[in-house]
Amino acid sequence: MKIAVIGCTHAGTAAIVNTAKLYPEAQITVYERNDNISFLSCGIALYVGGVVKDPEGLFYSSPQQLADLGVTTKMLHEVTSVDTQTKTLHVRNLETKEEFTDTYDKLIMTTGSWPIIPKLEGIELDNILLSKNYNHSNTIIEKAKSAKRITVVGAGYIGIELVEAFQMSGKEVTLIDSMDRILNKYLDEQFTDRIEDSLQQRGIKLALGQTVNRFEGQDGKVAKIITSNGEYETDLVILCIGFRPNTELLKGQVDMLPNGAIIVNDYMQTSQPDIYAAGDSCAIHYNPTGKHAYIPLATNAVRMGTLIARNIMEPTIPYMGTQGTSGIKIYEQNIAGTGLTETAAKDEGMAVEAVTIEDSYRPEFMPTAEKVLLKVVYERESRRIVGAQLMSKVDLTQSMNTLSVCIQNRMTVDQLAFVDFFFQPHYNKPWNFLNTAGLQALPAVKRQEAVVL
Known part of the structure; x- marks a missing residue:
């Protein structure tokens, strides 16, 4: 049984480890285009803020640990196309530029998500950063050292945590969001009003209900953000607008939501029975509404990944859905x-x-x-x-x-x-x-x- 895994994310690691333990005879090959695996991205703000001193603790697996389970992990290898009819992968080695094909009996898609990057004038300027992976976190830490004024765009969990970390580091912090409340997807006004007061009491400038129109620079670096309501001078910008599922490889080949999130059944199967998917690349069954929804959380990811291992040979344990807790x-x-x-x-x-x-x-x-x-x-x-x-x-x-x-x-x-x-x-x-x-x-x-x- 040849099992190919694309992406070693939270969900991917859970699927790989559990599949290898349940089916030691299976030939498992993992393709990961990054130079590290299983980074706990929800710990970025803790790392940036100095709460976590050793970032090694934010990794909960490694190629060596997977090798000890008999898994072949190909780092810096990008799968460029998938043919679900012939069960074939086309792969590029990002170091040597070598290209080759591989086949699978079962395919596990755990490609995760990627930050939404707006197409705005000036987006290419230096010091406009993303916050998703380990390399991002190191870049943020390094750039923040010389930045006096830092602007975070996006008032979700990651944006709020970074704002707090920067303020506690003595920076002048501005938070911009197009909605009129912070954390509006997670909390009602009785809660967000109090949190906003606590941020403002600590000198954080809230620019809510404003849309970013463009970035202006000086000497190739961002210097100003122009919004629908005003302009803000800044030395560093962190984009935390949201995430989009990484599912282009299967576009048109499996059922998806309009945003590209892969739809799976209760046993983590896509509309192609031999292809399984989990984590931030997927839609999930949202119990409060009874509908499919896109809720990228590490908790959802590790549960779904574990269920892939339990169901990859035959339907065994159904997914119970999520509440997005x-x-x-x-x-x-x-x-x-x-x-x-x-x-x-x-x-x-x-x-x-x-x-x-x-x-x-x-x-x-x-x-x-x-x-x-x-x-x-x-x-x-x-x-x-x-x-x-x-x-x-x-x-x-x-x-x-x-x-x-x-x-x-x-x-x-x-x-x-x-x-x-x-x-x-x-x-x-x-x-x-x-x-x-x-x-x-x-x-x-x-x-x-x-x-x-």
């Missing part, structure tokens, strides 16, 4: 979310309601009892939970994993009110704050008049 730490605030925000649910045309509570997470008689802000979104008629968000100075983010399970199992907000949670004054109240949200959402009980016979 994620978390972020911004200064002293611990923040997490799962499923749909209230805004996103309404944009989907769903009739939803929401309950928001702010309460001490444990009894007030304890030495400290920080507040927790929690919001739960649920369908109006069925009362099914479809999303939740949380923020606190205490790390209570694991509660979002609990609510993720609730969404996955189609629980109602009424059931949440009476779920069995333990009580101990160090950790919570007799009514856990998740219970409290459910209780607050309970409909009023109408008192029935006694019927006299």
Whole structure:
């Protein structure tokens, strides 16, 4: 059995390692066009900010580790075309320029994603950088040393984490986004308003609701950003606009979403049964809506990659879908979310309601009892939970994993009110704050008049 793998990403590493362990007799060949594999890109801001001192910890595999499992890894090899009818790959060695073909019985597509690069005037200027891989992170660190003013374009997770890291390094920081709120895909206004205040209090300039029109330079380096609302002088720009799936190799050969994300079934098969796909190159089943969606997260990737190994010979374990659960730490605030925000649910045309509570997470008689802000979104008629968000100075983010399970199992907000949670004054109240949200959402009980016979 010849198994070819294109791309050694989060999903690729999980698929390769598990397939090699389950099927040691299989001939597995990995093609990776970069000079490193399995870089944990969500750790870039920690590396840039100096929290992570040794970047080696951000790699969780290596060609040698794969070789120890009997896997052949061809680094700096780019697959230039795939013929799904003849099961043939065309490959170019990026070092020697040699080109050759290879065949496969099963193909695993884990090509990941790439940052969206806008076609704008001045985009070719020096000091306009991307933030995706290990080489990017090293370039950002080196360029930031001599930069006084740094601008981040894109107020998603990566953009916000970089803004924080640069501000804490003493830089003058500007954050630009075309939306009028930061983190708008992940959090509703009750949360983003507070986070924006905390950023501004630390001197970060927020340029929201503005579209970048062009870049202007001096001596070949970026010096100014011109937006729809103004202009901003800068020494360094980091583009964090979003990601696009790397799927050109299979375009027109397998089913995809309009953005190019590969559609897979519950067993990670594409519309070509011998081709499997996982990770940021894929669409996933999004449980809150029941639709396919593009949600590039490392958690989704490693689960999907592991499932490829379990299903590559025959359908065995189905994918359970995802809630897109994620978390972020911004200064002293611990923040997490799962499923749909209230805004996103309404944009989907769903009739939803929401309950928001702010309460001490444990009894007030304890030495400290920080507040927790929690919001739960649920369908109006069925009362099914479809999303939740949380923020606190205490790390209570694991509660979002609990609510993720609730969404996955189609629980109602009424059931949440009476779920069995333990009580101990160090950790919570007799009514856990998740219970409290459910209780607050309970409909009023109408008192029935006694019927006299």
